[in-house]
Amino acid sequence: MSSHDEYSSDEEDLFDESQKSDVFLGFVDAPITEEEVPTIEDTFIGGQPIWLHPQSQPNEKSLTCDNCNKKMALLLQAFAPMDGKLYDRVIYIFGCKDTRQCSKKKGSIKAIRGIVKDQETIDKIKKETEALQAKQLDEKLKADNQKKLNIELTKDLFGKKEESSNPFGGGSNPFDNKNDNPFAAGSTSPFGANPFGAKAEEEPKKKPESYAKIASKNEPKKAPKKKTVSDLPSYKGSFVYVDTEKFKKATNDPELEKYKHLIDMDVNKDDDSESVGASRRGSSSVLDPQTSKISNMLDDKYFEAFSNTVKHNPGQVLRYNLGGKPLLYNGKDDVAKKFLSQQPANIPQPAYNPSSERQYELQLMPKAIMDLEEINTNTVQISDILNGMSWGTIIVATDKEDYMPEQEFDENHVAYIEEWCGVQWEESV
Structure with a gap:
């Protein structure tokens, strides 16, 4: 499969x-x-x-x-x-x-x-790496520019009613707002910012997909x-x-729901009860050797965790x-x-x-x-x-x-x- x-x-x-x-x-x-x-x-x-x-x-x-x-x-x-x-x-x-x-x-x-x-x-590998970095930078710049454009287009939709309706007054002046000037600092112009400058360096590195x-x-x-x-x-x-x-949703699989605690458990911790282990050992000791080996394998919490994890992706x-x-x-x-x-x-x-x-x-x-x-x-x-x-x-x-x-x-x-x-x-x- x-x-x-x-x-x-x-x-x-x-x-x-x-x-x-x-x-x-x-x-x-x-x-x-x-x-x-x-x-x-x-x-x-x-x-x-x-x-x-x-x-x-x-x-x-x-x-x-x-x-x-x-x-x-x-x-x-x-x-x-x-x-x-x-x-x-x-x-x-x-x-x-x-x-x-x-x-x-x-x-x-x-x-x-x-x-x-x-x-x-x-x-x-150098060429592939450089091409990937250039593509990621281009995608980031496009996303940033689109975000700024969206802010510019929507920032006045919910402005105060008492603001002047004069198309040449106050905040409605298309040249009064520095952020609207395509040649001002911090503008959305692709020429307004150095993609290799400080801001680009300050961005947290994206976790590799690897x-x-x-x-x-x-x-x-x-x-x-x-x-x-x-x-x-x-x-x-x-x-x-x-x-x-x-991982499959446990609610869609009765077997996975039944063993959900085994998948979520911390298998590195010892069993809480020594008596449980003693009881298991006692019950398996009376079995014939072959059945005992199978029982011991099934009685292993690591094997159970293995089996139930693999159930999500059996292929x-x-x-x-x-x-x-x-x-x-x-x-x-x-x-x-x-x-x-x-x-x-x-x-x-x-x-x-x-x-x-x-x-x-x-x-x-x-x-x-x-x-x-x-x-x-x-x-x-x-x-x-x-x-x-x-x-x-x-x-x-x-x-x-x-x-x-x-x-x-x-x-x-x-x-x-x-x-x-x-x-x-x-x-x-």
């Missing part, structure tokens, strides 16, 4: 505009075909990776499973430019396809950050200069469309919120503990930049498994699920400074480096 289906204009009244979110969501939009191929400015799942230069690839170890030593397949390629940076930036997630042998093992899923700092890219301008406004796909050749195994490829997260395959918090699939594993134990999160510092720290950037959502493995919900077999990928979410955290060691750059001004990747796996049943 594409974002166009997810956020259909016919269903806009189903969403609660009062609930704001800093999260950007990705939805499967269209299949990758021989005619429609992605570029580095696209975000997509599956298929073959598009490198930042056809002759520049990550080192072989970064693309190889640490367990079986087989090449891994692309799960996600996310175009992730950063505001104010004069370079293109991409996040890749790769996973081992040998799920029987390598599932739930460290090193079977990896994340790579890549950047390109060639002069052509720098010049292109993740960098919603992934560069999901630009129409352009033919790559040269097709990247890759020998990696692959899943079905699909373009991903990015949009801001919206999401990607969540992006640089510097924010991930939506945890459970609150019990080592990945959860890293984000819950302290603030900022207890994520390993980047070895290549030890004075810095990492921050959450994005996560891949379980709906992506269905799209990557082409699982049809109408004909899904239990064997399809058991033999396929078994993660709940894949969380990627990147260096806050977005630093890249100079020695990593090659002759094409491209560099790749592995970033922290935390996988929350499905519980075995």
Whole structure:
């Protein structure tokens, strides 16, 4: 389901505009075909990776499973430019396809950050930035001028009755009011004010729309200069469309109304009652092992919050919120503990930049498994699920400074480096 289906204009009244979110969501939009191929400015799942230069690839170890030593397949390629940076930036997630042998093992899923700092890219971004700033300034000047014009046209509509009706007297003199003189200071004339003067500088900066301008406004796909050749195994490829997260009105969905307290709750707080937890543990301990594992998963407030948040946008395959918090699939594993134990999160510092720290950037959502493995919900077999990928979410955290060691750059001004990747796996049943 594409974002166009997810956020259909016919269903806009189903969403609660009062609930704001800093999260950007990705939805499967269209299949990758021989005619429609992605570029580095696209975000997509599956298929073959598009490198930042056809002759520049990550080192072989970064693309190889640490367990079986087989090449891994692309799960996600996310175009992730950063505001104010004069370079293109991409996040890749790769996973081992040998799920029987390598599932739930460290090193079977990896994340790579890549950047390109060639002069052509720098010049292109500079030009785009300058054009955007000029457009925003032009729109602001037009809006200001229109506002002043409206004030001039309406200011005398409700004037005092005792004012003189003499067309040449008092306030009715068209040349008596300085504000009506198109050549006076402060006039609405486009020549009366310097757009680069003090007033323009005093205006508060508009909060960026990003993740960098919603992934560069999901630009129409352009033919790559040269097709990247890759020998990696692959899943079905699909373009991903990015949009801001919206929440459905709880009153329109009895299930969401029922669990509204779980969506609004602060999941970082402990349960108010120890006796409740003891009661839950006692009731689950008498169950058989398989039922107990399922019960424990359902008895996890983080999993409940995850499920009920996803219900608002069930088609999401990607969540992006640089510097924010991930939506945890459970609150019990080592990945959860890293984000819950302290603030900022207890994520390993980047070895290549030890004075810095990492921050959450994005996560891949379980709906992506269905799209990557082409699982049809109408004909899904239990064997399809058991033999396929078994993660709940894949969380990627990147260096806050977005630093890249100079020695990593090659002759094409491209560099790749592995970033922290935390996988929350499905519980075995």
